[in-house]
Amino acid sequence: MKIAITSPNAKTVSGHAGKCPGYLVFDVEDGQIVSQTHIKLxxxxxxxxxxxxxSATPEHPLNGIQGFISQSMGDGLIKRLLSDGIQVQVTEQNLPENALKEFLTAHQSVS
Structure with missing residues (x-):
């Protein structure tokens, strides 16, 4: 499972997902992190x-994600992501690893 977390500085989870230029992207298999990269849009x-x-834009760096985590995002973005089959989570966590654990716990049956 490929999960993107809003993080322009690659250290903390940020809000304003619609304006966020940086993402930590985790590849997770069987609940374990396989890889982690930081992407700038x-x-x-x-x-x-x-x-x-x-899903219709293969050249987009976030193409292929199945999960999306941020501290805040608008209803329009949430609907866009959900309609694209992407699981969304708004979190109060500051550390990406904690936000990822929270997401995986909430979506255990899917990961």
Missing amino acids: GKEQVFRNFSGSL
Whole structure:
């Protein structure tokens, strides 16, 4: 399972998902982190400026994610992600690893 967490600085979870240019992306298998990368989106790739679905845009760096975590995001983005089959979680966690654990616990039957 590929999970993206809003994190422009690669250290903490941020809010404002629609404006966020940086993401930690975790590959998780059987509840264990297999890999972790930090991606920076171009201005046109930030959700506020990006139209369409991730699944229909193979060149988008977040294409293929199945989970999305942020401290805040608007209803429009939540609906877009859910309609694309992406599980969404708004968290109060500051540390990405804690937010990821929270997400995996909440979505155990899917991961």
